[in-house]
Amino acid sequence: MASQRIGEIGSSESEPSSQHVPYGVLHGITTSTSSLMNQGSSFDFGELEEAIVLQGIKIRNDEGKASLFTSKPAATLEMFPSWPIRFQQTPRLVASLTSPSLTNPYGGSKSGGESTDSGSTELQFDTDSPISVKASSSDHQNRAFDQIQQQETATNDVLRTETSQNQSTAKSYQEKKKGASSTSEKTLDPKTLRRLAQNREAAKKSRLRKKAYVQQLETSRLRLANLEQDLQRARSQGLFMGCGGNTSPGAAIFDMEYARWVEEDERQLVEVRNGLQGALTDNELRVIVEGYLCHYDELFQLKGVAVHSDVFHLINGIWTSPAERPFLWIGGFRPSDLITMLMQQLEPLAEQQMVGICELRHSSHQAEDALTQGHEQLQHSIVHTIAGGPVVDGVQQMVAAMAKISSLEGFVRQGDNLRQQSLHQLCRILTVRQAARCFLIIGEYYGRLRALSSLWTSRPRETLITDDNSCQATTELQMLQPSHSHFSSF
Amino acid sequence: MSQEKLMHYQVDPWNCYMMRVRRRRMEEEDEMERVMRIVSESAVVIFSSSSCCMCHAMKSLFCGMGVNTMVHELDQDSKGKQMEKTLMRLLATNSTTLPVVFIGGKLVGSMDTLLAFHVNGSLVQLLKQAGALWL
Numbered sequence: 001m002a003s004q005r006i007g008e009i010g011s012s013e014s015e016p017s018s019q020h021v022p023y024g025v026l027h028g029i030t031t032s033t034s035s036l037m038n039q040g041s042s043f044d045f046g047e048l049e050e051a052i053v054l055q056g057i058k059i060r061n062d063e064g065k066a067s068l069f070t071s072k073p074a075a076t077l078e079m080f081p082s083w084p085i086r087f088q089q090t091p092r093l094v095a096s097l098t099s100p101s102l103t104n105p106y107g108g109s110k111s112g113g114e115s116t117d118s119g120s121t122e123l124q125f126d127t128d129s130p131i132s133v134k135a136s137s138s139d140h141q142n143r144a145f146d147q148i149q150q151q152e153t154a155t156n157d158v159l160r161t162e163t164s165q166n167q168s169t170a171k172s173y174q175e176k177k178k179g180a181s182s183t184s185e186k187t188l189d190p191k192t193l194r195r196l197a198q199n200r201e202a203a204k205k206s207r208l209r210k211k212a213y214v215q216q217l218e219t220s221r222l223r224l225a226n227l228e229q230d231l232q233r234a235r236s237q238g239l240f241m242g243c244g245g246n247t248s249p250g251a252a253i254f255d256m257e258y259a260r261w262v263e264e265d266e267r268q269l270v271e272v273r274n275g276l277q278g279a280l281t282d283n284e285l286r287v288i289v290e291g292y293l294c295h296y297d298e299l300f301q302l303k304g305v306a307v308h309s310d311v312f313h314l315i316n317g318i319w320t321s322p323a324e325r326p327f328l329w330i331g332g333f334r335p336s337d338l339i340t341m342l343m344q345q346l347e348p349l350a351e352q353q354m355v356g357i358c359e360l361r362h363s364s365h366q367a368e369d370a371l372t373q374g375h376e377q378l379q380h381s382i383v384h385t386i387a388g389g390p391v392v393d394g395v396q397q398m399v400a401a402m403a404k405i406s407s408l409e410g411f412v413r414q415g416d417n418l419r420q421q422s423l424h425q426l427c428r429i430l431t432v433r434q435a436a437r438c439f440l441i442i443g444e445y446y447g448r449l450r451a452l453s454s455l456w457t458s459r460p461r462e463t464l465i466t467d468d469n470s471c472q473a474t475t476e477l478q479m480l481q482p483s484h485s486h487f488s489s490f
Numbered sequence: 491m492s493q494e495k496l497m498h499y500q501v502d503p504w505n506c507y508m509m510r511v512r513r514r515r516m517e518e519e520d521e522m523e524r525v526m527r528i529v530s531e532s533a534v535v536i537f538s539s540s541s542c543c544m545c546h547a548m549k550s551l552f553c554g555m556g557v558n559t560m561v562h563e564l565d566q567d568s569k570g571k572q573m574e575k576t577l578m579r580l581l582a583t584n585s586t587t588l589p590v591v592f593i594g595g596k597l598v599g600s601m602d603t604l605l606a607f608h609v610n611g612s613l614v615q616l617l618k619q620a621g622a623l624w625l
Contacts, residue, residue, distance in 0.1 A: 363608050366554050374547025381543065410544055414601055421609040428610070 234259055250309025251319075257302050258319050261295075262450075268292050269443040272436050286432045292439045293427055300420045303331070304413065311409045321453035324446070330375060330415035335364040335422035338442065342426075345441050346434060356429035364422050371418065375411050378404060521576040524569075529592035532560035533622035537577060538589040539565045544601055545589040551604070557622045564588065594620030 268291065275288045306314055313319065314331040327334065339361045343349075349357070382404045388397055427435045529535045534552060538545030540563045552559045564570035577590050580597060591598045593616050598604060607613040617623035 359611060360609065363611070363613075366551060367605055367608055369554055370547045370551035373550040374543045374545075377546050378543040381541075407543055410601075411547075414544070414547075414605060417602055418605050418609065421606050425609050425611075 248310045248313065250306060251313035254302065254306035254310070254313065255319050258299075261299055261302065264295060265443060266447070268295055269440065269447070272440050272443070276433070276436050276440065282432045285436055289427065289432055289435045289439065292436075293423065296423055297420065300416050303416050307331075307409050307412045307416075311405065311412055314412055315408070321450045322456060323449045323453040329368070330371065331412045332415055332419055334368060335419050336361050336368055339364065339422065339426070341445065342438055342441060346430075346437060349434075353429055353431075353434070357426075360422065360425050360429065364418060367418050371411060371414055378407055378411065382408075517572075518576070518579075521569075521572050525573060525576055525580075526595075528562060530595040533594060533620040534559040534617070535592045536561045536589050537564055537573070537591075539563060541565065542588055548589045548591065548601055548604065551608070555617070555623065557617060559591075559622075593617065593622070 268288075272288055272292060275285050280288075303314060311331075317325045317328040317331070320328065327337065339357065343357055343361070382401065385397060385400045385404060426438060430438060534557055536545070536548060536552075536559050538549070538561055549559065549561060562573075564574055567573065574586070574588070578584065578587055581587050581590065581599065587600050590600055591604055598607065598616070604613065607616065614623065618625070
């Protein structure tokens with residue numbers, strides 16, 4: 001089959017305009033079943049040939065099979081005039097192109113039963129081949145069968161002699177022109193032409209479809225790789241995305257946005273660090289510091305949106321890394337703690353600044369206490385509402401509970417407000433360089449917390465249990481691992 | 491008689507409308523006056539609701555600072571609803587805003603603004619000016 005196709009491709013190049021590509025297409029696609037049959041039959045013929053060569057008698061026995069095989073090829077012979085031409089592709093035949101039987105191989109095959117002459121002349125060509133001897137039977141089918149066999153041997157020879165392929169294909173093309181004169185009218189038949197055109201279209205369409213499909217596969221492969229990368233990154237940062245399938249869409253969106261914010265944070269931190277180490281003027285550093293402040297404002301904006309969509313997600317702190325969670329206060333950091341840490345690090349402070357920072361710490365501490373008290377009262381109230389009083393009215397209860405949840409949102413909002421105000425006030429009190437150092441300290445602090453979290457999540461569990469003292473701690477840690485609600489900020 | 495009344499209403503709808511508007515404005519002014527009267531009575535006045543937890547937070551904030559406040563529980567006031575509406579109009583907002591605090595007879599705002607003032611240090615100034623805080 002391959003040789004046939006090669007022949008067709010070769011022939012397509014030198015064929016007149018009326019039948020350019022289609023020949024290959026025609027052979028390749030339209031009669032797929034018949035071509036498959038041919039393919040199967042060709043292989044079978046090859047095996048048969050061997051069997052015949054070895055034993056020499058099987059031809060008679062395989063008449064039945066032959067009839068089966070020939071029926072199809074005989075039918076296709078009508079359509080594929082190149083069959084008989086292929087028959088002449090042996091190197092030997094190249095010399096004897098002008099033989100009279102060449103001009104009418106098709107006719108010969110068609111009227112196989114009538115003219116034994118053509119059969120014998122055909123036989124003359126392959127006198128060396130043992131098959132030709134065996135093919136001297138008057139049975140039409142056998143002759144057709146032999147022709148095909150010879151064709152197949154010819155094709156096999158062609159396969160072996162690759163150098164002569166092109167030659168023979170070119171020659172065969174001329175043959176086709178000459179020999180297929182009787183069939184040329186058939187191929188130029190309008191119905192056939194239309195069929196050929198349709199086949200062309202179908203082939204083109206299927207090629208395009210295949211191309212599109214392959215492209216789609218490629219893009220989705222790339223997307224999959226990107227997703228896996230993101231997932232890997234998120235896991236390494238200790239963010240559990242969509243754990244237990246309980247995340248609401250608002251929570252999932254916030255998690256994604258927060259991850260992006262953290263990446264941006266690291267970038268800005270590098271900028272601040274470079275700004276401090278480099279010899280930048282105060283104004284330039286001020287730009288960087290204000291940029292960092294805006295960055296934090298963005299975070300509070302994100303949280304503002306998230307509060308409205310899923311307040312419980314913000315409160316339970318799953319969006320933070322594990323090591324940050326114990327220190328969570330109403331959905332975020334505690335401003336007074338942060339300021340205390342900063343005061344320790346920013347040792348050389350002017351008197352005025354020291355006073356300012358102490359006052360800030362004091363006022364934020366008071367505000368925190370007030371909010372904590374209000375929050376605790378809210379919690380008690382929610383518990384009371386859910387537990388239900390002596391008069392339990394389900395709907396009323398739920399309505400009241402929902403109202404309390406909206407006040408919970410209010411508390412988270414005020415907590416974020418306090419955090420934001422503290423940061424802004426800090427920037428007002430300190431000089432530009434000190435503010436830059438503050439942000440650096442804060443960023444490094446949280447970076448270390450996240451690194452600790454990832455270290456902790458990836459720690460080897462077996463080696464922890466060493467002695468009795470640590471055993472309890474590790475079992476506690478292991479217990480705490482699945483239930484993060486133990487780290488309550490209340 | 492009824493015919494005359496009918497004609498009167500048909501002929502003068504604009505007048506009726508204007509009368510209604512005027513009446514409402516007078517009520518609003520009354521309410522505003524009432525509020526102004528209340529807030530001028532004390533240095534720090536909080537309009538709150540007994541069941542609201544944020545109001546509790548605000549109260550504890552002032553308590554923690556050692557400031558005496560006058561608290562008006564609107565849910566226990568007969569005209570509480572109207573006063574709440576007045577406060578909403580003052581704060582130029584459509585959502586329920588309690589708690590609302592006035593210091594020295596002047597509007598400070600909701601918990602948002604109060605915390606902002608406290609953090610930047612201006613709350614203490616305000617309280618000192620109003621005489622609610624001595625240091």
